[in-house]
Amino acid sequence: MKAFVVLSMCPVLFSCNALLSNALDTITTNQSIRDGENLLSAGGTFELGFFSAGNPPKRYLGIWYKKITTTTIVWVANRVAPLADASGTLRITSHGSLVLLNGNGSDIWSSNSTILVRNPVAQLLDSGNLVVRDADGSDPNNVLWQSFDYPTDTFLAGMKIGWNRTSGFNRYLTSWKSIDDPSPGNFTYQIDPNGYPQLLLKQGSDIKFRSGPWNGLRWSGTPNLNPNPYYRYEFVLNEEEMYYRYELLNSSVITRKLLMPNGMVQRFTWIDRTHGWTLYLTAPIDQCDNYASCGVYGTCRVDTSPVCRCLKGFVPRFSQEWDILDWSNGCVRRNPLDCEKDIFVKYSWVKLPDTRSSWFNESMNLQECKVVCMKNCSCMAYSNLDIRNGGSGCLLWFSELIDIREYNNYGQDLYIRMAASESALLPSPQKKHKLVMGLAVSFGSAFLILVLIICVRQCKKKKMEIPEDNCENQKKDLELPLFDLSTVALATSYFSTDNKLGEGGFGPVYKGVLRGGQEIAVKMLSRNSRQGLHEFKNEVLYVSKLQHRNLVKLLGCCIEEENILIYEFMPNGSLDSFLFDPTQREQLDWSACFNIINGIARGLLYLHQDSRLRIIHRDVKASNVLLDYEMNPKLSDFGLAKSFTGNETQANTNRVVGTYGYMSPEYALDGVFSTKSDVFSYGVLVLEIVSRKRNRGFHHPDHDHNLLGHAWRLFTEGRSMQLLDQLVANSCSTSEALRSIHIGLLCVQRCPDDRPSMSTVVMMLGSDIELPLPKEPGFFNERNLLQENTSQSQPNEMTMTVLYAR
Structure with a gap:
């Protein structure tokens, strides 16, 4: 949706x-x-x-x-x-x-x-x-x-929509009459108990949208209702009850499902005071979601024109009506049925038809389901009830099939009763064998040619050799759209110095414009870069799998002679240019600062907890936070990131990489990193945002502490407001500023166990709950500590990333 x-x-x-x-x-x-x-x-x-x-x-x-x-x-x-x-x-x-x-x-x-x-x-x-x-x-x-x-018009977590089958009591949503009139409106959203249950959106007695039956994971007609780390959806059907509900798995999420006065069912999620309620899902979403839009035995496909056509083996009931795009009377079989001789034709990737005239059995398998349907001449189709674990259960239809739609890569298999004369729709074993062999040969040949081309392009004239890598593995890892080098060169005016945005440890970054007008940022791996092919692959591997509003979006890559990453363009550049550049810092008022503090926290929470991989960024700093047109922050540069699986919470490395001033003590000194390492870096960044001072290189006439030590001293003396940059102090909310400083100090505590998780940070930023007192920060006497450390023989390799403008 x-x-x-x-x-x-x-x-x-x-x-x-x-x-x-x-x-x-x-x-x-x-x-x-x-x-x-x-x-x-x-x-x-x-x-x-x-x-x-x-x-x-x-x-x-x-x-x-x-x-x-x-x-x-x-x-x-x-x-x-x-x-x-x-x-x-x-x-x-x-x-x-x-x-x-x-x-x-x-x-x-x-x-x-x-x-x-x-x-x-x-x-x-x-x-x-x-x-x-x-x-x-x-x-x-x-x-x-x-x-x-x-319930009235709102579906909250823990609430049930459905029936008590013993008493006949029904719980359902009813819309408001209008946006400012709470009296009952014309629309209802409820579970229909006839046949196999499904959710119906109705205007009066007319069905406007049907969810399809529950398939074990979701409603058949709601492909975007996927399992995720925020909600757990549940449909319960037993002798006593029949209901649907959802539960929150993340207590920091605030969400509600609303039946609007106009008949739209929408799920909203609260982001923050700046963004408010954000629309997350909606239904119906397109023309094919409108109930029975193509009539009986018609199928709707939103990416075709016209959207309606008859299922294979069926023809329009009234062809002249279809000629004028009136599909309401649907389709009929091309050949009549003959019960004992009928066959069943498989239709894949479909939303299952209306189940109000269906019968189901949860214990039968698909073959048993077919036998039952074959023996009953009134049975028009059958399908699995549950799609999990290869499929189980039996669902039978005993009337004309209506409200079917097709998807490209989603849906279920439906077996429809057809006349024996339609056997051409069934691939014979010989045809099937030849088809499989032909596809295997074709795909195999195409794959070998593609691999050969990529290997030749990648390995030819390659000046930087990585013995442990080979071209085939490299291609396998890059799960992104591939751009031609000529396309990227043309977009950047052949990597003109006028288009160059900056240069970092990875290499130069250029602004580009594709032929369609889309602005892009092009990041090229320099042959002299301290970061190599490993970091390049790392960024592709992680960023291509991440989708969040506070993470920069990777559009594709190029591996022709050069290793290049193509990102969405961030017009306002990096955060450090606004924090530490005297000419730009005035553009960043407190409202923008607090929005950035919240956005970075949400991005890190996604990496640590809500993404498919548990990812440690390992290089959170001001120059790796990019700003879009509306000054919304997006974390970038995942070349140094590491992922955890299962119940892993920390790891050790012999190669310490990152940026001085942002690294946690346990990582800088012992090579131990975890999600709490990113929390430490985040705390440093928060204190830099409110003070407009860099932690590394900070000097104060009264003491030798770094920025963290200075903030700690002011906090213990009750003078935290003195940490604020004057431009921030003039526009800030005192409570929000003090709370941000307090949270920043909680994040930079010496012991990782004392630091809050990012989910706790997000909650603390968005609420007024009482905060615990922070302990002394790590690197409280940073200069002395690092000076002592560098004078000793170090087994670890310390790699410092250069700060640069984008």
Whole structure:
């Protein structure tokens, strides 16, 4: 699913009451919540109270995020019976029922729960769930009523969408009527229990979008709903329940799924105060997501024109309608069925058809499924129920097949009943054998030719020989688009000095423009470079597998005579040019600085925890942070990076590489590196950003400490604001600046175990939680320590990376 527009509830539409100083998360039968008073969940994540919406404004009881600057309502109690004024009162009765009273004392909304308990209380949880429970009960999880059972338009983590099959109770989303009117709208999002369950988006009684059946990993028609480190999706189907939910695996993530008033289902993720809610997923996404857009036995493919065609073996029911692009009546079989002689034709990479008239069995295999379908003349198709581990379970269709779409590299196999005369659609064993042999010979020949060409180009006239590498292995490692040398040369005006952006330990960097107008940065490995083919491969290997907004994007590479990397162009260059260049530093105010501090933290968190590989950058510094058009930071230069697998947390090296001033003590002195090494470098960078001073080469008339020691002294003396550069001090938020310094000092502590993880850093930057006191930083007397170190015989090779402008 792709993101189209970001639509969130605008704060001007709602006026939410401020939290009372004595707000609690629970009310009893002796307490009430009046308009102007709120409940706050124990962790401060959610707040319950009254808010205004609509024109003219009306009052509603609702729940919203407390810590998010943009007021975001996630649940509304009285959406069909708003209050005309601020006279509302919420209370809980002795029978365990929540009631909302107006100024006349009349009930306008009630939870309608009448459960006899001794001491009923209502509590707002940190999940956003408002629950009623027995305070005297031994089990705090024994919930008597909960708002999660009555969702409005928002699907939160831990909430269930689906049915209690015993009682027939159904939980589903209903859209707001409009963006500022919480009353029920025209759209619903719910699980349909008929046949094999699937999610349906409906406008009234009309289906607008269908998710497809659950295939063990995701809904069949939602290819982007892949397992990831942030969420765990779950579909449960047993005798008692049928529901779908998701859980957060990363507590720092704030996300919600929303049924919009226009009928779009969208997932938003909160980034920070600058970026706000960012659209992550949306449905429906294109024309082929519209329900039954190609009719029965029609298939939709979004990358063809027209998008609709009949499945193989089928023809348009009314060809004249198809000629005018009216596909609503679909297709019919080219040849009629003859039950006992019918065959089954395999169609691959499809979204499975509507399952409302289907039958399923979880224990059968695919062959057993085929036998059952063959014996029943009404069975039109069969498929595996679960695609995991080679496939299992049986799903049968007993009506015309509708709402099918095709994907290029996603989907499932569907076996459709066809007349025996359509046997040409089945490859015979001989045809299949010849096809396989032909493909094998063709691909084999093409592969050998490609390898030979690459090897000849790479090895011919090569001045830098690396004995342990060979061309075939090099080609295997470079999983990126390959650019011709002529294309790169033309884009950079043949590597003109006018296009040169700078030069570092890797080699020169040039600006280029491709024929289509795309700006690129071209990084060429110098033959005299201290970094070699290993670092080149390293950068390709890691960066090509990484996708994050705070990591620079690698577009491709070139290995014709020269080793070249092609990146997206970062127009504002590197961070160090803004921090330490007197002519540019005025362009970087505190808002931009804090955004950069947050962005680098999120990029490192992705490397350490959320990427497919656990990657240690090993060279985090100001010159390796690039800035885009909007001054958003992107980490670059992964030539020195290392990856961990499994449960590895640290490693040792005999070749210490990096940059003095940013290296952690355990790495610089003992060659031990871990994610905490990057945390140390990040802490140094944070202190450099707020002070506009380099850690290495820092001098102060009152002492001989480096920047870390200076920041530590000011912190212990309660004078941290004196660390700020004057330009920063004039534009900064004092609380954010002091918090950044505090976090920076926590990151540069001497002992790695004392430093926070990057996930903790991201959380500390985005919240007001109390921070622990930092201990003395590493290299507190750095100059003396390094002077002593360099006077001794060193077994390790120390490689210092030169700072350069990009």
